[in-house]
Amino acid sequence: MQLPARFSDLPDYPFPRLRALLDAHAPGAEPLSMAIGEPTHPYPAFVAETLAANAHLWGRYPPNEGTPDLRAAIADWLARRYGAALDPDREVCALNGTREGLFGACLALCPERKNGVRPTVLIPNPFYQCYAAAALAAGAEPVYVNATAETGFLPDFAAVDPETLARTALVYVCSPANPQGAVATRDWWRALFALAERHDFRVLADECYSEIWRAAPPPGALEAAEDRERVVAFHSLSKRSNLPGLRAGFCAGGAGAVAAIKRLRAYGGAPCPLPAQAAAAACWRDETHVVENRALYAGKWALADAILGGLPGYRAPEAGFFLWVETGDGEAAALALWRAHGVRVVPGAYFARRTPAGDPGAGFIRVALVAPAAETRRGLEAIAAVLGAPRSVEGET
Ligand SMILES: Cc1ncc(COP(=O)(O)O)c(C=O)c1O
Structure with a gap:
């Protein structure tokens, strides 16, 4: 039976594409997802x-x-x-x-x-x-x-x-x-x-x-x-x-x-x-939990600044919980992170379309800072290792 042709230009959604890229390969360590933007901080009681x-x-x-x-x-x-x-x-x-x-x-x-x-x-x-x-x-x-x-x-x-x-x-x-x-x-x-x-x-x-x-x-x-x-x-x-x-x-x-x-x-x-x-x-009607939530992200942004700050492709975000890191080839970087460290990030190309002016996503990976701080630190250190920045910072998670 026929399907509507008007959707035929839509690529598969980013997450099935990510599974197709990574899941044929064994993770290099305990898997850690920094792919989907699903918050994990507590919601109000x-x-x-x-x-x-x-x-x-x-x-x-x-x-x-x-x-x-x-x-x-x-x-x-x-x-x-x-x-x-x-x-x-x-x-x-x-x-x-x-x-x-x-x-x-x-x-x-x-x-x-x-x-x-x-x-x-x-x-x-x-x-x-x-x-x-x-x-x-x-x-x-x-x-x-x-x-x-x-x-x-x-x-x-x-x-x-x-x-x-x-x-x-x-x-x-x-x-x-x-x-x-x-x-x-x-x-x-x-x-x-x-x-x-x-x-x-x-x-x-x-x-x-x-x-x-x-x-x-x-x-x-x-x-x-x-x-x-x-x-x-x-x-x-x-x-x-x-x-x-x-x-x-x-x-x-x-x-x-x-x-x-x-x-x-x-x-x-x-x-x-x-x-x-x-x-x-x-x-x-409640702002208290929102302030607390922002404080948890603040800790993770500080970690990202400290661990990735020396990386030429790193730019501290103004808001939101994603890092948009320039890597050269986003798919190759995502695959390398998975195979060496078990860390899942999404190639930027999966969120972009190629235009006559170029593909604004192809050279990037998207990293979600949604996991608890200790896991986030491990993921950031893996990214630093793969992309060649200084490896680790001391201090609290
Ligand atoms: C930019 C953007 N808009 C909208 C949504 C949809 O969120 P929700 O339907 O959970 O409100 C998302 C979810 O990740 C998003 O990243």
Whole structure:
């Protein structure tokens, strides 16, 4: 039977590709995954208590857009975090994790034609792979905009040719960026929204790493957009609260865009279960655990700076929990790490697309700092050994 041709250009997802690369070879030591970005720090104790207290609600269909209490907790958090006043009824929608929302928003918001032709969706390159599949599902042409050292590891959308910008309906942004750890400044966001006004597109701002920062909280798209209809921002508890299994996130933005997203979700969405929504509301209301979580990452960033700092390809990330390390040949480096030390990292090419300007991922590996500090130290020392940096640092883990 035939399958839709529009997905035929999609490569396999990065993790099956990684298994195909590594699993034919024996690990050189006890396996340690620094591949998948799955947080392992503890989540707050009140989550289990709140789930238990709301267990009677597993038997109910959850509301599609989130309970009023959850949407109120989210709007309060947005006001505290960004000074942005959003209407919880019209400008906020709960999500079952941000991935489905990032995908569904593209379907809900991308028109069939823009200025009489097939629209484009601009995607930073490298990128979270969901964006490309969403653009193709919506019938749009994904256009990959390289985010390299030359552009501060953020895409320079203003440099896209005017013909493509005229066809652009949506632009995905990831800040803090997975995988590079770069952060969009307020001025960067403002310039993007000025471009959005000029070329009449919307911005889908993936900010799910916004709370994992080093020196200062990353500015958000919602604080920079003068016209809220230009933006939908996506946030998640997966990283902020170490709850990737809860499947709880939200999107927030212009009432028109949020209404379109809610409308499509009413037909095909998978709402977050009611006990999980109650736990999510409690998480958005609490910052103590978020501060503690950042402190755990701070220890691991310090380890990375100390162990890899002498490596020419190392750059300390501004935020998020990934290292984006330049290695020459990412696949060869990933294989060498696995065979010599049992450490799994992902070749950067698996997150990128080759463009006429080159493949911005091929020379990199992505390293997730999600394991406990002692394991992270072992992984970093293995990377230093394989890539040729000084081997070890003394001191605490
Ligand atoms: C950049 C980015 N966006 C979105 C997601 C989706 O996260 P979730 O669906 O758990 O909120 C991830 C997950 O790793 C991610 O790295």
